[in-house]
Amino acid sequence: NAGVTQTPKFxxxxxGQSMTLLCAQDMxxxxxxxxxxxxxxxxxxxxxSVGEGTTAKGEVPDGYNVSRLKKQNFLLGLESAAPSQTSxxxxxxxxxxxxxxxxxxxxxxxxxxxxx
Amino acid sequence: xxxxxQLDSQVPVFEEAPVELRCNYSSSxxxxxxxxxxYPNQGLQLLLKYLSGSTLVKGINGFEAEFNKSQTSFHLRxxxxxxxxxxxxxxxxxxxxxxxLVFGQGTRLTINP
Numbered sequence: 494n495a496g497v498t499q500t501p502k503f504x505x506x507x508x509g510q511s512m513t514l515l516c517a518q519d520m521x522x523x524x525x526x527x528x529x530x531x532x533x534x535x536x537x538x539x540x541x542s543v544g545e546g547t548t549a550k551g552e553v554p555d556g557y558n559v560s561r562l563k564k565q566n567f568l569l570g571l572e573s574a575a576p577s578q579t580s581x582x583x584x585x586x587x588x589x590x591x592x593x594x595x596x597x598x599x600x601x602x603x604x605x606x607x608x609x
Numbered sequence: 610x611x612x613x614x615q616l617d618s619q620v621p622v623f624e625e626a627p628v629e630l631r632c633n634y635s636s637s638x639x640x641x642x643x644x645x646x647x648y649p650n651q652g653l654q655l656l657l658k659y660l661s662g663s664t665l666v667k668g669i670n671g672f673e674a675e676f677n678k679s680q681t682s683f684h685l686r687x688x689x690x691x692x693x694x695x696x697x698x699x700x701x702x703x704x705x706x707x708x709x710l711v712f713g714q715g716t717r718l719t720i721n722p
Contacts (some may be wrong), residue, residue: 497652524708533618534701535712543708551709583652597643598710600652
């Protein structure tokens with residue numbers, strides 16, 4: 494079972510370049526999330542989506558854009574990369590939280606991004 | 610808004626010793642609580658979760674956690690650790706009805722032989 498797949502696994506960019514990180518899940522999950530992980534700060538939510546065609550801002554959305562054109566894919570874009578965006582990026586997905594809210598998130602293995 | 614505090618950034622222990630990783634949260638409404646583990650160069654995996662009912666929850670790999678509502682804590686324990694438990698552990702909280710998880714800063718567990 495593939496679960497959550499992130500592409501690419503590593504990337505080095507120069508300041509000002511743009512790129513798109515791809516997240517794909519094969520579990521038919523409604524919800525998808527993008528996080529960044531920095532030392533000593535845990536995971537911080539960038540953007541998330543509760544369904545195809547819908548996105549919402551998380552805790553640290555500035556400098557990022559997202560799209561959810563298909564249910565299984567969630568794209569994270571950096572239009573003009575900055576050194577402060579050097580981080581490890583994780584995608585996650587889950588079933589709808591509904592009224593119970595107990596659905597755990599399933600994570601990809603991460604994308605290590607360095608901005609020079 | 611809810612928040613999660615993991616009181617120790619690093620915890621070194623000897624193999625076969627017991628360990629407790631501490632987690633406190635703040636929220637004015639009912640929450641669901643989770644512990645995730647992250648092995649080197651991997652994503653996060655769910656260890657266990659508290660939804661309701663018994664305050665002692667058991668997870669994978671011999672870990673368990675106890676929900677204490679009065680102290681707003683959800684500490685993770687294991688009676689005897691192994692080298693393979695070396696990883697970073699994250700506590701997370703979700704408010705009932707919300708879509709988002711809030712994570713703590715993480716605790717790096719190092720097992721010494």
